Amino acid sequence: MPIAPCSRYGVHRMVMQGMTAVKDDDTRENINTLGNWYKCDCGERVISEGTPHWDTALLEYVTEGGIIGMFSIGGVAGFWVESDLINYSNNKTIDGYKFYAA
Numbered sequence: 001m002p003i004a005p006c007s008r009y010g011v012h013r014m015v016m017q018g019m020t021a022v023k024d025d026d027t028r029e030n031i032n033t034l035g036n037w038y039k040c041d042c043g044e045r046v047i048s049e050g051t052p053h054w055d056t057a058l059l060e061y062v063t064e065g066g067i068i069g070m071f072s073i074g075g076v077a078g079f080w081v082e083s084d085l086i087n088y089s090n091n092k093t094i095d096g097y098k099f100y101a102a
């Protein structure tokens with residue numbers, strides 16, 4: 001899926017928001033690999049397995065286009081995602097995105 005440039009920064013400035021829980025929108029099953037979420041001021045969100053803000057590879061990840069909705073579990077933000085749109089990368093970033101701890 002093509003990534004639109006960030007309307008605010010040009011390159012999305014993805015700031016770590018914390019740990020999260022992710023479920024498959026179709027099967028309602030947990031997707032345990034995806035556990036860290038990031039948000040840009042423009043609204044773009046990424047959920048990843050790795051912790052690219054700590055300079056590690058993304059591994060499995062999904063961008064805004066694959067996020068269907070949110071839920072709350074024990075006060076923590078959870079996400080419904082389209083599992084067909086989960087990608088995999090051994091890189092520490094994605095074209096058009098940079099990752100930050102804060």
Ligand SMILES: [Zn+2]
Pocket residue numbers: 006007008009011012013040041042043044
């Ligand atoms: Zn952005």
